[in-house]
Structures are given as structure tokens and as C-alpha cells.
Amino acid sequence: MQKRKVWVTYLLWFLFGYIGVHKFYLNKFGMGILYILTGGLFFIGLLIDLFTIPSQVRKYNESIGQ
DSSP, X not given: OOOOOXXXXXXXXXXXXGGTHHHHHTTOHHHHHHHHHHHHHHTHXXXXXXXXXXXXXXXXXXXXXX
């Protein structure tokens, strides 16, 4: 598994956030499906992700050991 980058996650969030592509990129498949079904948790989830993406990427990278 490869280390994920914050800038790539933000780019995916900006372009396709409402369908959860950035969640799939971080291997959060359940949240990705939820974003697809609810349009990014009715855009509230997108707003929260705007501020929490760096910590989400850090947690993912720590979980894979890189």
C-alpha cells in the first residue's frame, strides 16, 4: 500500500467530494458509499472534511506503517 498525500486528497475532495472519492482514496469504503447516497452527507460532511483531511491522511499513513 502506498502512502497517501494531503494535496491529492484535497484535489479529490474539491472535484468529486460530493460522491466521496476522497473517502475511497483513504480506503474508507463505508463512508464513501454513504457520501454517494447522501451527496456528501448533505454537504455538511464536506465542510467537516475541509478541516479534517490532514488528520485523516495522517491516520491512514500511520495505519499502513509508512
